[in-house]
Amino acid sequence: MLKIYSWNVNGLRAVIRKGALQDFIGKYEPDILCLQETKAKQGQAEVDLPEYEELWNSAERPGYAGTAIFTRIKPLSVRYGLPTEVVMADEYGDPLTEGRVLTAEFEKFFLVDVYTPNSKNELERLGLREGKWDPEFLKYLKELEKVKPVVVCGDFNAAHEEIDIARPQTNHHSAGFTDEERRGITNLVSAGLLDTFRVLHPKEVRYTWWSHWGHARANNVGWRIDYFFISKSLRENLKSAEIYEDVMGSDHCPVSIELEF
Helix, strand or coil, X not given: CEEEEEEECCCHHHHHHCCHHHHHHHHHCCCEEEEECCCXXXXXXXXXXXXXXXXXXXXXXXXXXXXXXXXXXCCCEEEEXXXXXXXCCECCECHHHCCCEEEEECCCCEEEEEECCCCCCCCCCHHHHXXXXXXXXXHHHHHHHCCCCEEEEEECCCCCCHHHECXXXXXXXXXXXXXXXXXXXXXXXXXXXXXXXXXXCCCCCCCCEECCCCCCCCCCCEECCEEEEEEHHHHHHEEEEEECCCCCCCCECCEEEEECC
């Protein structure tokens, strides 16, 4: 059984300093761990995990965004970034230089780790999300699928359906739950990618992110914005999809899947 975990750590150095990453890995022993929002370059975070190969895609801007994959299984190849000729730079930066996509190729599948750009509180980047990032990311996944199935995980910065957010009625115009962002997730599903948690837990109300405001986590006023998607051809290999709300250290909690080949 292959255990793959994903976690937006919101600053890898802070999570290590708290001992949260070490405790998590010691308890769950992931075969592969995908991280988002590392906010560090390789060597800046004191990661002592000799059994794992480290793959890093860090932002050019210091202390910002970034993805990483720690894997016990040596990948066949590694791809950095989102290959596109579309210009995405705006006043907030260039998502293509922020280490937001990291792809590792394994024997049976491509594993894509993603940290999707946030639309911002006033939705200043909603147009970027809807018109550029979401379609280009989906296009990339479909190109990979021409070669072999894909496993996609990370922080998508959007809750898909009303079941995925504690207070849907008051958030329809909020970043992360606009029609446009939700449509981006729908487009992934319509293109044949399976939301693994929903496949196995169609009616379960669980969240992966909580605001720092108003004791949101203590009151479980959350959002499910961290996902694992898989190609339909991997459906029979999917054995579990879980959320780990009790794992502290970040404003997000880890999520996982198990695949059997």
